[in-house]
Amino acid sequence: xxxxxxxxxxxxxxxxxxxxxxxxxxxxxxxxxxxxxxxxxxxxxxxxxxxxxxxxxxxxxxxxxxxxxxxxxxxxxxxxxxxxxxxxxxxxxxxxxxxxxxxxxxxxxxxxxxxxxxxxxxxxxxxxxxxxxxxxxxxxxxxxxxxxxxxxxxxxxxxxxxxxxxxxxxxxxxxxxxxxxxxxxxxxxxxxxxxxxxxxxxxxxxxxxxxxxxxxxxxxxxxxxxxxxxxxxxxxxxxxxxxxxxxxxxxxxxxxxxxxxxxxxxxxxxxxxxxxxxxxxxxxxxxxxxxxxxxxxxxxxxxxxxxxxxxxx
Amino acid sequence: xxxxxxxxxxxxxxxxxxxxxxxxxxxxxxxxxxxxxxxxxxxxxxxxxxxxxxxxxxxxxxxxxxxxxxxxxxxxxxxxxxxxxxxxxxxxxxxxxxxxxxxxxxxxxxxxxxxxxxxxxxxxxxxxxxxxxxxxxxxxxxxxxxxxxxxxxxxxxxxxxxxxxxxxxxxxxxxxxxxxxxxxxxxxxxxxxxxxxxxxxxxxxxxxxxxxxxxxxxxxxxxxxxxxxxxxxxxxxxxxxxxxxxxxxxxxxxxxxxxxxxxxxxxxxxxxxxxxxxxxxxxxxxxxxxxxxxxxxxxxxxxxxxxxxxxxxxxxxxxxxxxxxxxxxxxxxxxxxxxxxxxxxxxxx
Ligand SMILES: [Zn+2]
Numbered sequence: 001x002x003x004x005x006x007x008x009x010x011x012x013x014x015x016x017x018x019x020x021x022x023x024x025x026x027x028x029x030x031x032x033x034x035x036x037x038x039x040x041x042x043x044x045x046x047x048x049x050x051x052x053x054x055x056x057x058x059x060x061x062x063x064x065x066x067x068x069x070x071x072x073x074x075x076x077x078x079x080x081x082x083x084x085x086x087x088x089x090x091x092x093x094x095x096x097x098x099x100x101x102x103x104x105x106x107x108x109x110x111x112x113x114x115x116x117x118x119x120x121x122x123x124x125x126x127x128x129x130x131x132x133x134x135x136x137x138x139x140x141x142x143x144x145x146x147x148x149x150x151x152x153x154x155x156x157x158x159x160x161x162x163x164x165x166x167x168x169x170x171x172x173x174x175x176x177x178x179x180x181x182x183x184x185x186x187x188x189x190x191x192x193x194x195x196x197x198x199x200x201x202x203x204x205x206x207x208x209x210x211x212x213x214x215x216x217x218x219x220x221x222x223x224x225x226x227x228x229x230x231x232x233x234x235x236x237x238x239x240x241x242x243x244x245x246x247x248x249x250x251x252x253x254x255x256x257x258x259x260x261x262x263x264x265x266x267x268x269x270x271x272x273x274x275x276x277x278x279x280x281x282x283x284x285x286x287x288x289x290x291x292x293x294x295x296x297x298x299x300x301x302x303x304x305x306x307x308x309x310x311x312x313x
Numbered sequence: 314x315x316x317x318x319x320x321x322x323x324x325x326x327x328x329x330x331x332x333x334x335x336x337x338x339x340x341x342x343x344x345x346x347x348x349x350x351x352x353x354x355x356x357x358x359x360x361x362x363x364x365x366x367x368x369x370x371x372x373x374x375x376x377x378x379x380x381x382x383x384x385x386x387x388x389x390x391x392x393x394x395x396x397x398x399x400x401x402x403x404x405x406x407x408x409x410x411x412x413x414x415x416x417x418x419x420x421x422x423x424x425x426x427x428x429x430x431x432x433x434x435x436x437x438x439x440x441x442x443x444x445x446x447x448x449x450x451x452x453x454x455x456x457x458x459x460x461x462x463x464x465x466x467x468x469x470x471x472x473x474x475x476x477x478x479x480x481x482x483x484x485x486x487x488x489x490x491x492x493x494x495x496x497x498x499x500x501x502x503x504x505x506x507x508x509x510x511x512x513x514x515x516x517x518x519x520x521x522x523x524x525x526x527x528x529x530x531x532x533x534x535x536x537x538x539x540x541x542x543x544x545x546x547x548x549x550x551x552x553x554x555x556x557x558x559x560x561x562x563x564x565x566x567x568x569x570x571x572x573x574x575x576x577x578x579x580x581x582x583x584x585x586x587x588x589x590x591x592x593x594x595x596x597x598x599x600x601x602x603x604x605x606x607x608x609x610x611x612x613x614x615x616x617x618x619x620x621x622x623x624x625x626x627x628x629x630x631x632x633x634x635x636x637x638x639x640x641x642x643x644x645x646x647x648x649x650x651x652x653x654x655x656x657x658x659x660x661x662x
Binding site for chain 2: 004006009011015017019023027046047048050054073074075076077078079082083084085086093095097103104105106107108114119134135136165167169171172173174175176177178179180181209210211212213214215216217218
């Protein structure tokens, strides 16, 4: 088997989320060094607060301040912190039941080693120096050997409440396109376009995906298609995409390459946009070091008969 | 409508640490062909197709639509997808058959974890406000649960090691398993969990065919009848739950009829040794029950397929007469957040 292609793939997105009244109060509170819980109908205090009672599903809004001190209910020693985690030195993950709360909050505990941590130990919040209204406004917990701190009884009303969070996410992958697409991409590097033929229905798919979507069987026979082809259908793009330096209007078309049984798409150039038509014969234009055709241009041949491409529409 | 539904065929890949040379459809296709061959059905004969997978694993958007090429989705078929383990896809297919909308269904699932870092990827399924910004990985959350069990006196590190050893010993009889036989228990990954307490990370796929009533009897000698199936979810706040128990599993089992008569086999979806302790308790499994004869998730854990494989393995034992009444369990989310239980039976012999 030839080597499959591989490349790093980073998926990054800023998750922008709006907050409801309860989450808004809780996260604004953290910004102001106040920890708020919410009281359920049966009188328990949930920290972190939920908007709906986990037992009755009733909406709950009764905010109550709890202490920034509490007790570890369970823990796990993390000797090798990973990217994004609260501390970059070894730490304990902890669930902490804050004084005044009936449920526990997940966070990190800064401790010298696993022997310094146990269930039942007393801890307190270490606030982040800069706070924006996010769970990370708690930098971590730290060991504390006192009794419950006395909260001031904050009611959860703030002058300038946080109404949303942006939670950036980033995941790193090694992308491998698989056998069929690797062959296709390898051929493109030589400015050839290669598809695969279905052993059952004999159709040639380009770009190949390794399977015939009609027969559900593997395709493997490589077939070089094109380079010339026929425009089967098209549209005229009038809105400029951000970061794209193609002047509008331009034509984006389905192109049935000669020998292929599936049309691929590409931009049509070298002809005014309003002269492009179904049946127009085109050929790829490769520019610079590009790894795929930049666009397709007219070959000058007579238009193809409708019957030669009607099955590919 | 009260129709009897059975699992009539099951197939799975050999599960491996990486299948980087294969796209998802290339990984899946042999399994689909295998499961169809076991029944003599062709894709055109299937009334319904349902799949389970997650784009986050391979970082490839809409990968499930491409995977459909392996089924042969033209001309158009009746199809659905869950962004969950395939066990939940099976639940949807079972519902479809129960309503009389279909007589046969193909259920498949796949997971290709090798392209990314599974521990990090799974953080993205957590509460985005209070938890995900801290990036607690899947092993860390399971370790919190394990420590809670140790504190409660439900287990200790040697007992967890014994769970790992027994599952991987069982897996010596499973040609598809990724880890089998003696596996070093290893160092702590996140204490108290060691390498050996954790399911391997790997790629794999599985497929099941369901059929109703007489159709099931025509397709296989000994159908594995689904006597009951149910799934339940718990509060998403980890600190709200008692991590040493799984009330959702127990409730699902009750609704699936698991406690009406003893089962002889249980396939439990426990990616961590500590979770098997929780599940055995929730399901009241005694020593007379053969737990994870396949080796379970500790022997192979293609994410999104591992739960469906539990149902498939339980059914396969009924097909070949090694079990008469089996329980299959699937889980999803951190610390056994969501749980599905199915009870399967063969005809009396
Ligand atoms: Zn075909």
